[in-house]
Amino acid sequence: MGWTLGDPESPSTIDVHGFVSQGYIKSTANDYLVDSSGGGSFEFSEAGLNFTVQPLDRLSIGMQLFAYNLGTSGNFTLRADWFYLDYRFRDWLGIRAGRVKLVYGLYNDISDIDAARTPILLPPSIYPLSNRDLLFGVQGGEVYGYARLGSLGGLEYRAVGGAIDIPLPSQIGQAVEASSVDIPYLVAGRLMWETPLDGLRVGGSVLALRLNEDVFFPGVPADAATESARATLYGAIGSIEYVAHDLQLAAEYAQTRNEARELAPTPTRAPTVVGSGGYALATYRVSRWFQPGAYYSFSYANRNLGSQSAPPAPQNDENVQDDLAGTLRFDVNNFWIVKLEGHYMHGTEALGGVPTAATNWGLFLIKTTGYF
Amino acid sequence: MSRSRANAAFSLLVFVLVFVYGAAVGTRVASGAEGFRVIVNLDNPMSSMDRRFLADVYLKKATRWPSDEAIRPVDLGPGSPARRTFSDEVLKRSVAAVKSYWQQKVFSGQGVPPPELDSDSEVVRFVLKNPGAVGYVSSSGNVAGVKIVAVR
Numbered sequence: 001m002g003w004t005l006g007d008p009e010s011p012s013t014i015d016v017h018g019f020v021s022q023g024y025i026k027s028t029a030n031d032y033l034v035d036s037s038g039g040g041s042f043e044f045s046e047a048g049l050n051f052t053v054q055p056l057d058r059l060s061i062g063m064q065l066f067a068y069n070l071g072t073s074g075n076f077t078l079r080a081d082w083f084y085l086d087y088r089f090r091d092w093l094g095i096r097a098g099r100v101k102l103v104y105g106l107y108n109d110i111s112d113i114d115a116a117r118t119p120i121l122l123p124p125s126i127y128p129l130s131n132r133d134l135l136f137g138v139q140g141g142e143v144y145g146y147a148r149l150g151s152l153g154g155l156e157y158r159a160v161g162g163a164i165d166i167p168l169p170s171q172i173g174q175a176v177e178a179s180s181v182d183i184p185y186l187v188a189g190r191l192m193w194e195t196p197l198d199g200l201r202v203g204g205s206v207l208a209l210r211l212n213e214d215v216f217f218p219g220v221p222a223d224a225a226t227e228s229a230r231a232t233l234y235g236a237i238g239s240i241e242y243v244a245h246d247l248q249l250a251a252e253y254a255q256t257r258n259e260a261r262e263l264a265p266t267p268t269r270a271p272t273v274v275g276s277g278g279y280a281l282a283t284y285r286v287s288r289w290f291q292p293g294a295y296y297s298f299s300y301a302n303r304n305l306g307s308q309s310a311p312p313a314p315q316n317d318e319n320v321q322d323d324l325a326g327t328l329r330f331d332v333n334n335f336w337i338v339k340l341e342g343h344y345m346h347g348t349e350a351l352g353g354v355p356t357a358a359t360n361w362g363l364f365l366i367k368t369t370g371y372f
Numbered sequence: 373m374s375r376s377r378a379n380a381a382f383s384l385l386v387f388v389l390v391f392v393y394g395a396a397v398g399t400r401v402a403s404g405a406e407g408f409r410v411i412v413n414l415d416n417p418m419s420s421m422d423r424r425f426l427a428d429v430y431l432k433k434a435t436r437w438p439s440d441e442a443i444r445p446v447d448l449g450p451g452s453p454a455r456r457t458f459s460d461e462v463l464k465r466s467v468a469a470v471k472s473y474w475q476q477k478v479f480s481g482q483g484v485p486p487p488e489l490d491s492d493s494e495v496v497r498f499v500l501k502n503p504g505a506v507g508y509v510s511s512s513g514n515v516a517g518v519k520i521v522a523v524r
Contacts (some may be wrong), residue, residue: 091434211462
């Protein structure tokens with residue numbers, strides 16, 4: 001896997017890896033992620049190329065260039081997905097500085113890497129693809145480590161902190177334009193206990209961030225044309241995964257709490273939004289070239305049952321998203337994958353709660369990835 | 373709503389049971405494959421090694437020997453029978469599952485896999501050349517000049 005530049009038996013080689021993915025999405029109703037209803041859409045592409053070198057015993061340097069297109073997002077703009085200087089003092093203590101992947105749950109840091117998983121779409125209750133610009137990478141640093149606990153297994157821990165610069169999609173001609181969105185700070189961490197049973201790990205992740213947003217309304221009088229809002233988001237996930245030989249089982253449950261307030265033109269505090277969701281996933285590699293998988297995912301946009309100052313959020317089809325998915329992954333050879341995936345969806349939470357959308361709908365995806 | 377959720381959960385349960393059965397069958401099929409011997413450089417004082425420590429080494433969770441020397445694991449190619457046995461018995465995952473593990477690490481910037489060499493003799497040469505190296509060869513491989521360590 002990958003290319004090695006230099007003597008492969010020397011520790012100071014440059015490892016080069018890359019991938020190219022092209023997908024197709026078709027839904028029976030509702031546009032999801034892209035214009036997926038009607039004739040479907042091919043606007044579902046990714047490409048990445050990374051370099052890693054270890055110039056010193058404990059020091060490594062790496063960088064991944066990445067571009068993607070997903071409907072109106074990405075537009076093949078080349079960017080640094082991650083880059084870092086990593087110094088590993090001991091197995092139980094390493095530090096990394098640069099742009100690092102956001103560790104949150106079991107799979108957030110591979111959300112944009114098709115080859116690294118079985119499903120085309122990871123369970124959207126925990127890993128919504130619409131968040132890819134928001135929550136994949138952090139400019140800042142990471143502290144990580146792995147501590148062996150003898151007969152009790154081991155502890156793997158990672159903590160990241162920093163800021164996120166969010167590229168805005170093209171909004172020309174839209175009634176509302178987000179003129180700036182940024183996350184000035186974010187902290188997240190994950191602690192996983194690798195139990196004495198081989199392949200079984202259990203743990204949790206936490207996340208806290210501040211989001212600032214300025215929204216511009218074209219054609220509105222100047223004193224009311226701009227709105228500024230600030231949100232503080234907290235999240236927590238409980239995770240369990242079992243990997244043994246060719247079997248993978250995983251389940252996660254998450255809750256988020258979003259406390260938002262408008263700062264201008266009129267300072268207002270919005271009702272707190274409490275979201276929740278989870279999934280259970282299973283995959284099994286039947287042979288070297290064939291691996292089916294399935295998951296059931298559910299999410300609620302708002303479970304806030306109300307208080308004296310705020311009414312309860314409506315608990316209807318616009319607030320929920322059930323997703324039963326099945327995937328067939330074919331590893332054609334060591335460099336090429338083809339996947340087929342079907343979803344039965346109930347609810348419209350993943351569509352932003354569009355009230356007129358069909359509440360029971362299907363989604364079909366095909367994706368092929370070449371990698372080395 | 374609750375009925376559709378119950379149906380979905382039942383479907384998933386059936387799927388999981390089928391997978392667990394398949395995993396058990398797959399494990400039985402894997403037994404009886406070619407054996408392997410774990411080797412280190414003659415300068416390495418270790419004569420035996422805990423299996424979980426060896427697994428951590430090959431997954432690069434453990435990167436230092438007790439002497440603080442950097443560990444340099446080396447793999448045989450994915451088609452090697454000894455690699456399949458080593459992967460099943462030490463890492464408790466199939467070769468393909470280990471490849472998937474490294475895909476996650478490689479593309480999220482968390483590390484790169486051990487180098488893969490084509491033959492027992494190349495692995496022995498690598499271990500001879502690198503004091504911190506650890507490798508494995510097929511049980512019939514020539515291991516002159518390196519030390520065999522027991523796996524507990």
